[in-house]
Amino acid sequence: MVELQHNRAGTANDLSFLGDRAAWVRRCVVDLAAVAGSGHIGPSLSCTDILVSLYYGYMNIDPKNPGKIDRDRFILSKGHACSALYPILADLGYFAYDVLNDFTQLHSILGDHPNMLKVPGIDFSSGSLGHGLAIGIGMAEAGRFRKTNERVVVMLGDGELNEGQIWEAAGYASARNLGSLLAIVDKNHVQVDGNTKDVLNFEPIDKKFRAFGWHVEEVNGHEFTELLAALGRFDARRTSTDASPTVIIADTVSGKGIPFIEGMAEWHIGFLAGTDYERAIEGINLVHKG
């Protein structure tokens, strides 16, 4: 099992470690679809590098003590991307690798949207879009009540921003100066029915969050250095008592790592067999060799 690599980011050595983990997670995403015969490939691959940055290079968590009260919290509000999160949780030791073999099968703890009552390491169940940011508010308020002020990270999809409840939460979070709340938008430019700009154009996303009183960071969601630097800037400002909440808008590509499906909305859900599977793995390896 891989050892936890907390706060080791920033050196060439660590970046190659993160790249190595990202390649492995991407292969797992393709493999999980193979186990299930179906999977949310596109939106899992778009946020893989973000999840790897958080779990291997940033968050204060302890898989040996998953319920640690002052741990950082993570909510995968775009719960359909859980096939990129499950392998990471297994890799960190929350549950055995073998559990991945039962993904989506009868009785499996691993559904296509995560269940906190069944999956160790999942801080909140998700699946119905639009709920995660409000739940993050509750966690951030709790951290403030007990003065632990742990980081609360909520990952949203860009399509998910259509949900009205996101904006109710966004208004509340800034009104209450919830500085320990971090939203990360996996801006992969597609949703189920097509490209986000065609389905329901929600740009400019950055200006919307600014108007709601949030501090906005914009990064390339596939560059570890940019992601880690933005996370560092969030840390630098969050401890101030009047800090506003932060959103990192991470520009990403749906299906990242598999060139022949990248950016295609219809690969929200898909399955790769035989030759296509081989080509996908090959593509992933190439991307991570740079």
Place this chain on the structure above:
Amino acid sequence: MNAPLKASTWYTRAKHMTKTQGKTVRDFRPLADLKDGRSFDMAGRDSGESALVSGSVLADLAREDERIVLGTADLQFATQMVQFRFEFPERLLQFGISERNMLGAAAGLASSGYIPYVCTFACFAGVLGFENIKTDMAYPQMPVRVLATHAGISMGFFATSHHATEDIGALRTVANLMILSPSDGPSYEAMLRATKDHPGPIYFRLGRGREPRIYESAQVAPTPGASTLVRKGGNKILIVATGAMVYPAIKAAEQLGDDVSVFDVHTIKPFDPSTIVEAVGTDTKILVVEEHNVEGGLGSIVREGLFDNCVHVPVYKHGLMDEFAIIGPPAHLYQYYGLDAAGIATIADRLASASGLPRPSSLWTKQDRDRVSGEVAANRKVRAKVTWAGRQSA
């Protein structure tokens, strides 16, 4: 209105879908340059023949009636609404991922003289949207039609967040609301056509579109009203089912023989028990089968309906026993919960020989579920052998 979709997106393939409507279109080539016939993307997956006939039937109605408009919340393909868009692109409103907004906007359209049909998964339409249905449509009596697809546990491994096993119980408490639950494509079409001018809101509880045909055609399928006797046998056991449960109930009755009849409760609210009441004899027992929590679902409705008519026979409620479903492929889940033909037949058989009214969950026990689990595990086709562990160099 909708931004035009570029060629080389869904739209191209969706056009192809219409042209081949009625024929098998599973040879759809995905847009990605795939080499293996088993690979698929969402277009390849969603393009099969479907009992979700909303798109084409509503297009047909819309030719005659300009008041008809549709709404989708980022699910126009999965819910088969897209077929409407080829003909009337400007009359299908895309709301993105904002179900409550869509329900409210539909009420606004209805107040301005339109007849909106808005469609999304039942877990969002009926459960998330409950208050909008109450306050925006039912209270002011707006003629909105909510098309709630993939009800019950039909989303299987998409997990419990995507199951809808509470919608009947919640929505039946809403005054002014009609709840329809067609069991196949023809009855769905018949109901859409029959209710076009209904003056109030309607909640259509629908399956995932793979329900086999029960009625020959929409012309002979039932319209809203008393439950339909779909399999006439004796009255020792009456199986009462709704939606996707009607077909396995009929199959179960065929296995059980002549003593068993089956009713299709296509109209859940207002519920008219008259046909069931007429069929009840002195020794009749009733088995209600539903893809819903037994608390407050069809079983509760049937019991109340019979009691109100002073009919006092055992009514056994079979469904989810006040529990959230586990996950799994839909076919396995139906077996596990005794909601397939074999399970329903077993339960009916046990009900026939039980004395009095059995206690909840006593006819489909943990042992039955464990047996199914064992069989599923033994027959499981392992699609991929994966070595997960270990650090692999990129």
